[in-house]
Amino acid sequence: MNERWHSVRDGETSSIICVNPFSSVAFRKTPFRRALIRWYRKSGRSLPWRDTRDPYAILVSEVMLQQTQVATVLSYYYEWLHRFPDFAALARAPESSVLHAWQGLGYYARARNLRAAAKLVIEQYRGRFPRDLGQIREFPGIC
Numbered sequence: 001m002n003e004r005w006h007s008v009r010d011g012e013t014s015s016i017i018c019v020n021p022f023s024s025v026a027f028r029k030t031p032f033r034r035a036l037i038r039w040y041r042k043s044g045r046s047l048p049w050r051d052t053r054d055p056y057a058i059l060v061s062e063v064m065l066q067q068t069q070v071a072t073v074l075s076y077y078y079e080w081l082h083r084f085p086d087f088a089a090l091a092r093a094p095e096s097s098v099l100h101a102w103q104g105l106g107y108y109a110r111a112r113n114l115r116a117a118a119k120l121v122i123e124q125y126r127g128r129f130p131r132d133l134g135q136i137r138e139f140p141g142i143c
Contacts, residue, residue, distance in 0.1 A: 045070075048077060055129035056087050056118075063114045063141065067107055076105055087127060090118035113141030 047070065049061035060080060064073040083101055084090040090098065095115065102111035117139040121129055130136055137143065 047074075056090075057081060059117065059129070060114065063110050064105060066110060066141075068105055072105065076102075084118075087118040087121040087129070090115055091122045110141060113139075116140040117142070 047061075049058055052058065061073065061077060064076060064080070080101060084093055084098070093115065095112065098111050098115045099108055102108060105111075120139060121127060125135075
């Protein structure tokens with residue numbers, strides 16, 4: 001998918017590419033990107049979901065971080081992963097247990113969507129998170 005936005009500058013139209021993390025554009029070295037990386041190395045926060053390649057843990061963090069401050073998510077993240085350590089555990093859990101564990105994060109539809117996504121991973125993808133962006137976008141709560 002090649003998304004483009006257009007902006008008008010000094011009477012001229014220029015194309016601005018909507019950066020998609022799955023596209024090669026996101027990996028192009030630009031002066032801005034280099035400066036941003038330097039800043040991050042100096043000032044960036046160490047967060048647990050940045051140190052894992054586990055798609056389940058990353059999905060949990062992404063869903064929790066929707067409309068919720070990082071400090072709040074940090075207080076729930078480890079407990080959630082302890083209670084529901086993988087897609088299979090979350091998919092097996094009763095909805096009432098999932099909602100109880102989510103209590104305090106608000107927006108309970110996120111918890112329901114996360115559980116539904118876990119069920120999809122187990123039932124349709126044999127427990128492996130899909131790599132295809134189109135398939136991922138079909139998950140509940142993912143656009």
